[in-house]
Structures are given as C-alpha cells and as structure tokens.
Amino acid sequence: MKTEDFNHELTIKTKVQQIQFEQWMRTFFYLTYKLYEVFDPTLQDMHYIKLYGTLTEGLEYAKIVLQHLENGKNLNKKNWYIKCVEGLTILKSQLTERELIYIEYRRHNICHMFQNQYERIQENYTIKYQRKGMDLTEIDSLLKSLLLEFGSDRNIDEHLKNKMKLTITSLYDELIRIKKEE
Numbered sequence: 001m002k003t004e005d006f007n008h009e010l011t012i013k014t015k016v017q018q019i020q021f022e023q024w025m026r027t028f029f030y031l032t033y034k035l036y037e038v039f040d041p042t043l044q045d046m047h048y049i050k051l052y053g054t055l056t057e058g059l060e061y062a063k064i065v066l067q068h069l070e071n072g073k074n075l076n077k078k079n080w081y082i083k084c085v086e087g088l089t090i091l092k093s094q095l096t097e098r099e100l101i102y103i104e105y106r107r108h109n110i111c112h113m114f115q116n117q118y119e120r121i122q123e124n125y126t127i128k129y130q131r132k133g134m135d136l137t138e139i140d141s142l143l144k145s146l147l148l149e150f151g152s153d154r155n156i157d158e159h160l161k162n163k164m165k166l167t168i169t170s171l172y173d174e175l176i177r178i179k180k181e182e
Helices: 003-037 041-069 075-094 097-111 136-150 153-180
Strands: none
Touching (some): 041 075, 041 097, 097 136
8 A cells, every 4th residue: 555545544534533433422422411311211222332332442542542632733622532531531430340341231232132242151062251351150240239239220220320420411511611612
C-alpha cells in the first residue's frame, strides 16, 4: 500500500470512528435517560449492550484519542475527551466485580441465543473451566449471589440505574457544556 493511500484510509478510519463513538455515546445517554423516566424491557436490554460497550471498548477508545490529543491545539476536543475518560473511569470504578460480570452476562444474553461461554460442557464435548481467566464456578457464584441479594433481574436493573445515575448525569452535563463551548 502506498503511503498516500495508507494516510487517506487512516484519515477516513479516524473520522468514521469518531462519529461512531459519538453516536454510541448519544445512544447510551438517550437510553439511560429514557430508563430514568420509565422502565421498558427492550430499552433496558439495549442499555446493557451500550453500557458494556461504553465501559470497555468505548473507554479504551477515548483513552487512545486523548493520548493523540495531548500535544494538539484543539483544547475543546481535548477537554471533552478528558472529561469523558474521567467520567467513564469513575463510573466503571463504582461498579463491583460482580456487577461488571453481571452487565457483561446480560449483554451476552441479549446478543447471543446460547451462553456457551459460561457453560462447562462445550459443543465439542470438551470441558471448559474458565472464561477470561476466571473460574466458571466463581462467575456462577457471583451472578447467583447478586440475584439472591436483589431477588430478580428487574431489581438489579433498578439498583444499577440508581447507583450510576449521578455519575452518568454529571458526565452527560459536563460533555454537553464542553460541546456548547465549541
């Protein structure tokens, strides 16, 4: 690939991913606010997808962009990403290990018909003991303990919504304030 072709494709990729990230964040905030107004199981499912993506791939993307902006001249964009990374890092740190596992598990339940990654007996009849370096029995125990504590998925939804509300609303307000300064 020629250098000019590489640079052109990299520029396009960078712009597209920035747009995709901003669209993802807008949808995440929209779903969050809708769920503050009224519970809707479909919106709740979509929220788990967006929440998990935001706390994993989204946070990592924002950190990378922020590194690239360190020596840049666009202070508004840099401030936006600083607040975004700070807010998402705080949000993630407020969640316990079992809550994070639950969020990922709910996302998998929504996106995949079967939960083979959490099953010990695999389709090829081999036995799986771990998922992402964690023992499957420990994952099962953590998920069960959360369900026992709150009694239902719906109650866990409410617990997580209330736990994250202040951080998410503060992050949203701050990002909107910075955007308006452009």
